[in-house]
Amino acid sequence: MAIGYYSCSSPLKNGEKQFNRGKFETAIRTYNNLLEKGNLPNDKKKEVYYRIAESYRLSNRIQEAMPYYKKAKELGYVPDGVVFHYAMGLKQQGKYDQAVKLFTQYIKEGEDFDLQRRARTEVKYIEDIKKLQDPDPFIFINNCASLNTEEAEYSPVFWKDNQLVYSATRSKDLVFEGTGGGYSHLYLYEYDPLDSCQGTSAYLDSTINTPDLHEASATFSKDGQTLIFARSTYGDRKEEYKEVNLYTSTWNGSQWSTPQLMDISSPESWDGCPALSPNGKYLYFVSNREGGFGGLDIYRATKDYKGQWGSIRNMGSKINSRGNEMFPYVSEDGKLYFSSDGHPGLGGLDLMVARRKDGKIIVKNMGTPFNSPGDDFAITFRDKKHGAFTSNRQTPEAKGNDDIYFFEDRTPLLKPIRYYLAGQTVQKKDSLETTLTEVELQLINEKGEVIDRTVSDKDGKFRFTPELEIGPEYMLVSNKQNFLIDSSIYVTADKVVEQEDVKDRPEKIVDIVLQTKVDLTEDFYEKLMSEGEITLRNIYYDFNAWNIREDAAEELDKLVQFMKQHPEIKIELGSHTDDRGGDKFNQELSQKRANSAVEYLVLRGVSARRLVARGYGEEIPEIYDAQTEEEHQMNRRTTIALIQGEDVFNGNY
The missing domain is CATH 2.60.40.10 (Immunoglobulins)
Structure with missing residues (x-):
C-alpha cells in the first residue's frame, strides 16, 4: 500500500494545484486517472471522490457531482458542507423529500453557521413548493432548435429588429480548463419575427470576442448604440482585474469600438450580469463584493450628468438573500426580473419578478413553466407578451447544456x-x-x-x-x-x-x-436683485467628494433655466464647507465642488464667460461654532452671487 501511495503523491499534488487554480476539468481528469490505476488507498480515494464532486459543483455541474459525493460518503469521508451540497443536488433533481432529510441532518450536525441558516430556509421553502408546481396555462414555451446546440447557450437579449444576442460556449478553438468546454463568447441570432425559432447564428464581432477570454451577458442601451457585457479570465491570466469584470463598447453603424473596462468594476470582486434600465439611467449588475447579503448580490449604479457610472448601491434584503441573485433585467413597466437560489424555488436558480406595490417591494417566484428543478435564468422581453430565457432543465426537447427557450404569454386581458x-x-x-x-x-x-x-x-x-x-x-x-x-x-x-x-x-x-x-422655485431674479446672493440648500455632496449627485443635478437644472431666462446676468457659484477638517483641505475641496457646479452649467449651454467658480472653504460660515449635524449642514452650502463686469471668465472650472 505504501508503494501505491508514494507513486501517486505527485499526481495528487498536481490535482490539488489544478483545483486551487480553478482548472476544474483538468483536475477531474487528473483525479480520474488516479482512480483508474486502482492503487489508491481508501483514505486517499475518498478525498479524490470529494475533490471530483467539488470540481463539478464549483463549475456549475451539481448533477455530475452527485455520484462522487455519494462515493466519498460511503467511504466515510463527510467534510462539512457535503451533506448540504448533496441536498441541494437532490432538490435540483426534484427529490424534495430526500432533500429535506439531508437539510435537517445538516441543521443538526453541520458546522458552517451560514449553511445551517440556508438549510433551515430550504426546509421552509420546500414545504411551500407545491404552490409553484401548478403550471400557468397561458404561458407557452419553446426550445429554440435552430439556436441551441449540445453546448451552453444562455443570457439572450434583443438588439434592434429581429436580432438577438446571446452567450455560448460552442467555440472549440480553445478548451477552457474550468469546464472542459469552449470559451464563452457573444453570438448574434437573426430570426423571422413570425417564427422566432427559424433563424441563423453568427459570431458577434471579433472586436468584442477574444479567443482566450470569456465574454457573456450583453445588455444594450435603448438606441442600440452602447453595449455593456461581462468579460472574464477565470484565473487563467495574472492580471490586476481578476475573475469577471464589466466592459463597454459603442456602435458606429458598422462596427464596435474596442471594449473599455468600466470604473465600477472592482479588482477584488466578481462583477457580471449587467442590465441597463430602459431609460438608460441605471445599470444593474451582480457582484460578490464586500458588504453583501450572501454569495452574489444585485447592485445598481447610476449615470451622472457626464455619462459616468457611480453611486453604487446594493439592492437590499428584499431582493438579495443568503444565496445567489443573478441575471437582473428591468422591463419597460419597471419590474425587476432576476434569478435566485436563495428565494423560495423549485430547484437551482429560479426566475423571480419584483415590483413595488404601496411603497413596498414584492418578490414573486414566476412558477412553472418558467421554472423547473434545474437552473432557470436570464429572462428578457421582446415586447409585453414575448421573450426568451435560459434553462438547463432535463426534458426530451433539451439539446444538452443550457438552452434558450422562447415564450409567449397568452393570458387574456380581463379589464383594459x-x-x-x-x-x-x-x-x-x-x-x-x-x-x-x-x-x-x-x-x-x-x-x-x-x-x-x-x-x-x-x-x-x-x-x-x-x-x-x-x-x-x-x-x-x-x-x-x-x-x-x-x-x-x-x-x-x-x-x-x-x-x-x-x-x-x-x-x-x-x-x-x-x-x-x-x-x-421662488423667483431667483427678484431675490438676487434685492439681496445680491442666494443660498441653494439642495445642492449636497457626498462626504469628501465633489461629483454632482442626482439630487443636486435637479437643483442645478433650475439654475440653468434661470440663466437662460436672464442672459444678461453673470454670477459667482461659491462653495462652502463646514469646519471639520484642515483649512487647506477644506479650501481645495470647496474649490473642486464649485468647479463641478460651474462645469455642469457650461455643459448644459450656459456660457462660461457668465460664471465664476470660487471655493471659500470654511472661512464664511452661516453658523459660527456649529455643534449639531444640522448646523454643520447649514454651513455646507452653495451660494449664487450677482457680479458685475463684461467678462467674468477665469478658466477655473
Missing part, C-alpha cells in the same frame, strides 16, 4: 386599464408649502412632442387628458409669471397596476389617475 396624470402646483419656501394657481403646464413625450397643455385651477389642481403609456418617461414643464420655468421628469415604469389588483372593480374599463406634485 387606462392611465392618466393629474396633480397639484405648489411652492415650497422656508419649509412651508403653499398652493399656486394659474400655472401653465405642458406634458411632453420622449420624442419631445407637446401632447397636452393645461392650467392649474384655484386649488392648484390640474389634469392632462391624453392616456399615458406605461414605460416611457414624460416631461412636465410648468410656468408662472415671476417664477422660474420648471421642468421635471415623470416616470411611469413603476406605476403599473396588475390585473389582480382591479379584478373586483365593477367597471369594464379601469381608469387609473396617477398623482404628482409640481413644486415651483
Whole structure:
C-alpha cells in the first residue's frame, strides 16, 4: 500500500494545484486517472471522490457531482458542507423529500453557521413548493432548435429588429480548463419575427470576442448604440482585474469600438450580469463584493450628468438573500426580473419578478413553466407578451447544456386599464408649502412632442387628458409669471397596476389617475436683485467628494433655466464647507465642488464667460461654532452671487 501511495503523491499534488487554480476539468481528469490505476488507498480515494464532486459543483455541474459525493460518503469521508451540497443536488433533481432529510441532518450536525441558516430556509421553502408546481396555462414555451446546440447557450437579449444576442460556449478553438468546454463568447441570432425559432447564428464581432477570454451577458442601451457585457479570465491570466469584470463598447453603424473596462468594476470582486434600465439611467449588475447579503448580490449604479457610472448601491434584503441573485433585467413597466437560489424555488436558480406595490417591494417566484428543478435564468422581453430565457432543465426537447427557450404569454386581458396624470402646483419656501394657481403646464413625450397643455385651477389642481403609456418617461414643464420655468421628469415604469389588483372593480374599463406634485422655485431674479446672493440648500455632496449627485443635478437644472431666462446676468457659484477638517483641505475641496457646479452649467449651454467658480472653504460660515449635524449642514452650502463686469471668465472650472 505504501508503494501505491508514494507513486501517486505527485499526481495528487498536481490535482490539488489544478483545483486551487480553478482548472476544474483538468483536475477531474487528473483525479480520474488516479482512480483508474486502482492503487489508491481508501483514505486517499475518498478525498479524490470529494475533490471530483467539488470540481463539478464549483463549475456549475451539481448533477455530475452527485455520484462522487455519494462515493466519498460511503467511504466515510463527510467534510462539512457535503451533506448540504448533496441536498441541494437532490432538490435540483426534484427529490424534495430526500432533500429535506439531508437539510435537517445538516441543521443538526453541520458546522458552517451560514449553511445551517440556508438549510433551515430550504426546509421552509420546500414545504411551500407545491404552490409553484401548478403550471400557468397561458404561458407557452419553446426550445429554440435552430439556436441551441449540445453546448451552453444562455443570457439572450434583443438588439434592434429581429436580432438577438446571446452567450455560448460552442467555440472549440480553445478548451477552457474550468469546464472542459469552449470559451464563452457573444453570438448574434437573426430570426423571422413570425417564427422566432427559424433563424441563423453568427459570431458577434471579433472586436468584442477574444479567443482566450470569456465574454457573456450583453445588455444594450435603448438606441442600440452602447453595449455593456461581462468579460472574464477565470484565473487563467495574472492580471490586476481578476475573475469577471464589466466592459463597454459603442456602435458606429458598422462596427464596435474596442471594449473599455468600466470604473465600477472592482479588482477584488466578481462583477457580471449587467442590465441597463430602459431609460438608460441605471445599470444593474451582480457582484460578490464586500458588504453583501450572501454569495452574489444585485447592485445598481447610476449615470451622472457626464455619462459616468457611480453611486453604487446594493439592492437590499428584499431582493438579495443568503444565496445567489443573478441575471437582473428591468422591463419597460419597471419590474425587476432576476434569478435566485436563495428565494423560495423549485430547484437551482429560479426566475423571480419584483415590483413595488404601496411603497413596498414584492418578490414573486414566476412558477412553472418558467421554472423547473434545474437552473432557470436570464429572462428578457421582446415586447409585453414575448421573450426568451435560459434553462438547463432535463426534458426530451433539451439539446444538452443550457438552452434558450422562447415564450409567449397568452393570458387574456380581463379589464383594459387606462392611465392618466393629474396633480397639484405648489411652492415650497422656508419649509412651508403653499398652493399656486394659474400655472401653465405642458406634458411632453420622449420624442419631445407637446401632447397636452393645461392650467392649474384655484386649488392648484390640474389634469392632462391624453392616456399615458406605461414605460416611457414624460416631461412636465410648468410656468408662472415671476417664477422660474420648471421642468421635471415623470416616470411611469413603476406605476403599473396588475390585473389582480382591479379584478373586483365593477367597471369594464379601469381608469387609473396617477398623482404628482409640481413644486415651483421662488423667483431667483427678484431675490438676487434685492439681496445680491442666494443660498441653494439642495445642492449636497457626498462626504469628501465633489461629483454632482442626482439630487443636486435637479437643483442645478433650475439654475440653468434661470440663466437662460436672464442672459444678461453673470454670477459667482461659491462653495462652502463646514469646519471639520484642515483649512487647506477644506479650501481645495470647496474649490473642486464649485468647479463641478460651474462645469455642469457650461455643459448644459450656459456660457462660461457668465460664471465664476470660487471655493471659500470654511472661512464664511452661516453658523459660527456649529455643534449639531444640522448646523454643520447649514454651513455646507452653495451660494449664487450677482457680479458685475463684461467678462467674468477665469478658466477655473
